[in-house]
Amino acid sequence: MDEGVGVALIGTGMWGRRLAAAVARTPHLQIVTSYSRTAEKRDAFAAEFGCESSVSLETAISHPRVQGVLLVTPNHLHARGTIACVEHGKHVFVEKPIADALEDGQRMQAACAEAGLTLLVGHAFRRLGAARRVKTLLDQGVLGQVVLVEANFSLPGTLTPDKWRYYRKTCPGGLLMQLGIHHADTLQYWLGPVRRAQGAFARLATTAEIDDVGLAQLEFESGALGTLSSSYVSPKSFYLHLYGTEANLNYETDMSIWPRAEEMDAATTLTLQTKSGRQRVAFASGDMLVEELAEFARCVHGEATPETGPAEALAALRVIRQAINTHDRFVLEKVP
Numbered sequence: 537m538d539e540g541v542g543v544a545l546i547g548t549g550m551w552g553r554r555l556a557a558a559v560a561r562t563p564h565l566q567i568v569t570s571y572s573r574t575a576e577k578r579d580a581f582a583a584e585f586g587c588e589s590s591v592s593l594e595t596a597i598s599h600p601r602v603q604g605v606l607l608v609t610p611n612h613l614h615a616r617g618t619i620a621c622v623e624h625g626k627h628v629f630v631e632k633p634i635a636d637a638l639e640d641g642q643r644m645q646a647a648c649a650e651a652g653l654t655l656l657v658g659h660a661f662r663r664l665g666a667a668r669r670v671k672t673l674l675d676q677g678v679l680g681q682v683v684l685v686e687a688n689f690s691l692p693g694t695l696t697p698d699k700w701r702y703y704r705k706t707c708p709g710g711l712l713m714q715l716g717i718h719h720a721d722t723l724q725y726w727l728g729p730v731r732r733a734q735g736a737f738a739r740l741a742t743t744a745e746i747d748d749v750g751l752a753q754l755e756f757e758s759g760a761l762g763t764l765s766s767s768y769v770s771p772k773s774f775y776l777h778l779y780g781t782e783a784n785l786n787y788e789t790d791m792s793i794w795p796r797a798e799e800m801d802a803a804t805t806l807t808l809q810t811k812s813g814r815q816r817v818a819f820a821s822g823d824m825l826v827e828e829l830a831e832f833a834r835c836v837h838g839e840a841t842p843e844t845g846p847a848e849a850l851a852a853l854r855v856i857r858q859a860i861n862t863h864d865r866f867v868l869e870k871v872p
Contacts (some may be wrong), residue, residue, distance in 0.1 A: 540563055540564055540565050540566040540833070541564060541565050541602040541603050541760070541820075541832075541836045542566055542568040542599075542602050542603050542604075542779060542856040543565055543567055543568060543602060543603065543604045543605055543606050543629075543835045544558070544567075544568060544569050544570065544571065544596040544597055544599060544602045544604075544605045544606070544626075545559075545567050545570045545587075545592070545605075545606045545608065546570070546571050546572070546593060546596060546597075546605060546606065546607050546608060546609055546617060546798070547571075547572055547607065547608035547610075548570055548571075548572040548578055548581035548608075549608070550771060550795065551608055551631065551795075552570075552572075552581070552606075552608040553581070553584075553740035554662075554795055554797060554825065555606055555608055555825060555829070556570075556581070556585045558797075558798070558823070558825035558829055559585075559606075559829060560585070560828050560831075561658065561798070561823065561825075561826050561856035562826045562829055562830050563650070563777055564829065564830045564834075565604075565607075565829055565830075565832070565833050567585055567586075567587040568587055568588060568601045568602050569587055569588040569589070569590045569595075569596050569599050569602065570582055570585070570587050570588070570589060570598055571589075571590040571591075571592065571593055571594065571595070571596040572591065573843065575589075575591075575615075577823065578834060579716050580767075584751035586826070587747070592780075593617070593620060593803060594620070597613035597621055597624050597626055600608065602626060603626065603627060603836050604626055604628065604629060604832060604836050605617075605621045605626045605627070605628055605629070606629045607621070607628060607629065607630040607631065607668050608631050609631075609814070610700040610706060610707075611633055611635065611636045611706070611707065611713065612629050612635075612636050612700070612705075612706045614631075614634065614635045614640070614644070615635050615640035615641075615643055615644055616632075616634075616718065616834075617630070618630060618644040618647065618648070618655065619643070619644070619647055621649045621653075621846070621856075622648060622651050622653060622654065625651070625653070625704050626653070626658070627653050627654040627656075627682070627691050627832070627835065627836045628644075628648060628654065628655050629652065629654075629657075629658065629828075629829070629832045629846060630644075630655070630656075630657055630658065631657075631658040632657055632658050632659050632717055632718070632721070632849065632852070633717050633780050633849065633852070633856070634657045634675075634846060634849035634853055635672075635712055635853070636708050636709075637857075638663075638705075638853060638857055641846060641849065641850050641853055642846075642850065644824075644846065645846035645847075646844070647854045651658075653840060654832070654835040654841075655712075655842065655845060655846050656824075656828065656831065656832050656835060656842035656845060657842070657843065657844050657845065657846065657848070657849035658691035658828060658844070659717075659722075659844040659848065659849060659852065660797070660824040660827075660844075661718045661719075661721070661722050661824060662721060662722045662725045662843075663824040663827045663828055664800055664801055664804070664805045664822060664824050664837070665801045665819045665820045665821045665822040666787060666789075666806055666819050667722055667725075667726075667787075667799075668800055668819070668820075669705065669817060669818075669820075670726060670776075670785060670787060671725065671726055672808065673785065673808075673817070674726055674727070674778075676809070677697075677782075678780075678782065678783060679778060679780030679781075679782055679783045679784070679785060680780040680781035680782030681760075681780060681781045682727055682758070682760050682778050682779065682780045683760050683761070683779055683780065684760065684761055684762065684778075684779040685723060685727070685754065685756075685760060685761070685762030685763070685764075685776070685777065685778055685779070686762065686763050686775075686777040686855055687716075687719040687723060687762065687763070687764045687765070687775065687776045687777070688719075688764075688765045688767075688773050688774070688775055689715040689718055689719055689766050689767065689773065689774050690711075690715065690717055690760040690765075690767040690768070690770045690771070690772065690773040690774075691715060691772055691794065692768065692769055692770065692771065692772070693711070693748075693768040694741050695743075695744035695746070695748075695768065696744075701714065701744075702744045702745060702746065703744075703745050703746065704745045704746055706717035707746055708769075708860060709737075709750070709857070709859070710737070710746035710747050710748070710750060710753075710764040710768065711746070711748065711749070711767065711768045711854050711858045711862075712735070712737075712750045712752060712764070712844060712856050712859060713766075713856050713860075714765050714766075715766040716750065716764050716765070716766040716856065717852050717853065717855070717856050717866070719764050720752075720764060720852040720855040720856060720861050721844065721848060721849075721852040722776070723754070723756075723762065723776070723850070724742075724848075724851055724852065724855075724868070725848075726778075727756050727758060727760060728756060728757055728758055729756065729757045729851065730754050730756055730851075730854075730855050731754065731756060731757045732751045732755040732858070733753065733754055733755075733764075733855045733856075733857070733858040733859045733862065734752065734753040734755070734858075734859065734862045734863075735750065735751070735752050735753075735754075735859025735860055735861075735863035736750065736751055736863055737749070737750040737860075737863050738750070740769070741769040742768065742769055746768075748763075748767065748768040748769045749766070749767045749768070749769070749770075750764055750765065750766055750774070750856075750859070751764060751766075751859075752764045752855065752856070758796065761831070762773060764855075772792065772794055773789035773791060773792075774788070774789040774791045775787060775788040775789070781807060782810065783808055783810045784808070784809040785806065785807070785809070785817075786805075786806070786807040786809070787804065787805075787806055788804065788805055788807075789803050789804040789805075790803040790804075791803070797824055797825050798823045798824075798825065798826070799821075800824070801819070801822055802821055806819060811870055823870050824849070824861070828843075828844070831843065843844065
């Protein structure tokens with residue numbers, strides 16, 4: 537791979553800026569142009585990151601120097617944006633979730649496959665050095681049979697009517713769709729498929745339409761049970777606890793560093809608890825955003841296939857959609 541892949545970045549909000557900063561940390565990509573709906577924001581972004589400012593999505597993705605597109609848009613726009621990229625023959629990196637609805641994600645998968653184009657989904661957390669180390673420990677059988685899992689990802693959110701996350705229509709599943717889905721991917725990377733999920737949601741402390749707390753009870757195909765929970769109104773939290781027949785593993789991150797994703801490994805501790813005591817587990821730190829973007833560049837050059845492609849993204853989305861659907865059925869059944 538001799539030169540950086542030219543990309544268009546669509547969506548210049550907080551996370552779009554984080555991805556742009558990650559692009560600057562790798563020689564494998566170059567942001568050629570960017571687009572967002574607000575001219576002032578896209579012009580400020582272009583000036584900061586040294587790229588062109590496009591006046592429309594069409595202009596951005598049809599740019600002759602653009603080989604791939606980084607879609608960092610609201611979830612409900614992912615399918616539309618991906619199809620537009622495919623129509624222009626561009627490879628696609630789309631932030632998680634792949635879409636709000638399984639049908640949209642499957643449509644994106646089929647369109648990219650038929651066109652022979654890459655679709656890489658931004659499930660970056662499995663790429664953390666700590667997460668890779670856990671995978672190695674599990675593959676080595678250090679924990680024995682994993683029988684129970686507890687996972688939480690919580691961030692206090694600014695939920696105001698001008699935000700798309702405020703509304704059920706544009707952010708179904710709310711915090712589990714935005715935060716918990718990261719753990720839904722990582723846990724299946726570690727432990728294999730989830731067979732069944734039962735959801736429970738509530739709106740307790742916010743005026744937004746969406747629920748501000750939620751959890752999913754999980755049953756893995758292995759037989760292990762788990763809970764996956766998130767809050768939009770509590771202090772920052774990120775942990776995964778695995779309980780095995782030979783050892784327990786606690787994975788915890790001091791999220792005061794968030795959203796500086798490149799610092800997550802430095803803020804993470806892994807602790808192994810066996811019958812003989814507790815010990816810290818060492819691991820190599822990584823930069824999860826740089827890793828996924830460098831992989832996207834290799835995919836564009838035909839040198840790799842996505843680790844978190846549509847199949848993996850749809851598996852994570854199924855967990856969240858099943859949690860939503862089972863909760864909705866339970867609520868409807870209780871209505872007189």
